Amino acid sequence: MLEAVKVALDPTPIQERLLSSHAGAARFAYNAGLAHVKTAIEAGEGPEWSLYALRRWWNANKDKLAVDADGRPWWRENSKEAYGSGLESLADALSNWSKSRKGERRGRRVGFPRFKAKDSATPRFAYTTGSFGLVKDDPKALRLPRIGRVHCMEDIMRRVDGARVLRMTVSCRAGRWYASLTVERADPTAKRTPQGGAVGVDLGVKTLATLSDGTVIDNPHTLRTAERRLKRAQRALSRKTKGSKRRLKARNKVARIHARITNQRRDLLDKLTTWLAGTYSDISIEDLNVTGMVRNHRLAKAVEDASFAELRRQLEYKTARTGTRLHVIDRWYPSSKTCSDCGSVKAKLSLAERTYHCEKCGLTLDRDLNAAINIMVAGSAPETLNAHGGDARPAVHQDGRQTPAKCEPSSRATGVRLGADGRKTVLQTRTN
Incomplete structure (x- = not known):
């Protein structure tokens, strides 16, 4: 290896x-x-x-x-x-x-x-x-x-x-x-699979990652945070004479700011992927079309700053080391439009709607949390049981529509935000 x-x-x-x-x-x-x-x-x-x-x-x-x-x-x-x-x-x-x-x-x-x-x-x-x-x-x-x-x-x-x-x-x-x-290195002879169960991970721009168990990882927006300082350094660089020592000094300053942004982003992704691979036994993520997402000029900078491809790359080799199974869901799977309770699929769902409301069963849930639960169920579909002990096999109707399996009825907190300071905040309490 x-x-x-x-x-x-x-x-x-x-x-x-x-x-x-x-x-x-x-x-x-x-x-x-x-x-x-x-x-x-x-x-x-x-x-x-x-x-x-x-x-x-x-x-x-x-x-x-x-x-x-x-x-x-x-x-x-x-x-x-x-x-x-x-x-x-x-x-x-x-x-x-x-x-x-x-x-x-x-x-x-x-x-x-x-x-x-x-x-x-x-x-x-x-x-x-x-x-x-x-x-x-x-x-x-x-x-x-x-x-x-x-x-x-x-x-x-x-x-x-x-x-x-x-x-x-x-x-x-x-x-x-x-x-x-x-x-x-020698290939590991025995791999210890973590006992944390299955989890679905929904990646986004507003929040970097939302897990199906309610944990929310905030997006620090490293580029946006340093953008003011970066603009000032780039403006100072543009005013220096080409070939001068002052221009070289200003250029090195811009390079150091870019390097700091990269190091901060890489540090967060390293810690997040290491924690995921060492905590959960099954991790399900989406196969995002990042190339198509950056074509939207309004979201391109935020999508590039989140580094979805780097997060997936780190998950691939870290899960192989720990023995965790990584499931990649098809990019055309409507995880955000599908209700995680009854399985109905909405025809349209704009990005401005941050709360998912099902018109059939009345479920009201955070949009990203609803998508993470669907991703977790879709990733564990070949298995007999999902992370909550329910049947994970989707039900197939006569019209060909698949309904994700429901979990056992429970009353639990379904939204926990994990801030940069380590504090947890309950977003919403749901009763099935």
Whole structure:
């Protein structure tokens, strides 16, 4: 089983210059290889852009390419892995472009690779061979060839926990260097399934997640909270002269604000998905069409800020670790329009209606909570019992309409809001 472990580095000023030099070497090899491929394509020679072919070309021409003003080669100043990682990125980009043209790649079509600029490209390089990795006598350090021992901001030895390190990718974001280690662990022999029962999760913009048991996770709106500060920083950046040191300083400030927004959003999603995967034995979510949702210009910013795809991605691998079963409901299932009590489906339900009112059985319930209950029932339909002990199999009528199974009659609080401060607030009490 492969796993990624990311840690922040704390390099010295000399080591920062060496890290930047290695990232520049990877960018140089990428651009040089791309120029070679474009020249061969224009000449009609049909170049080979596999990683093996690019490395063979680089080894034969590096003494003529990487030279200073006096004609002396400087490629020996950096590790060979830096140049190899640049060529590896180019080979992957060309392969994706070729597969996209032939229809062998899923998703949007990928264009031909472009040259990387120093100002816009993310500084990045990788180690795959050599004496890189952990330092035995120092749990808060990593060994990087040609750079030396680099101090880390946390105990990396405890996070790796004896796993085998296969690859190390070093990158810089908003002025801070990070090391991402790809480690190989033994597959877990026995998985302990949590005993929390089944739960349905309804994702939204107003509230990030509403669970079928009544728990509501507030959406912090990280981008909206920092938007005023971000606008001021971007306005100051636009007034600086291009190429000046003040513009570089203002640009770094904007990058730090964006990085803080990303870290806050990622921290919440990590804590939420870890709690869900470790608490419940069955989790049901919807297959949301995020690409179609962002086409609505009024909701696009809020939908992107919520990061529904990242939440689902984390749930997929965390449930696999804990043994929790993850059920993905079809995106066309009318979870919001269906009554969780009688199963009747409304023809229309606008986004402005935040309270679901059933005209047949008289059920009045929070809209998101009603959808979460329907998602939970739909996810546990193949099972015999649902989380409340009732029959989870939907009833099929003569007209083909399916009615979600009802739970056992009970009187309980069906709306509990969990705020950022940890306080719970009862939203509504329902009696079946």
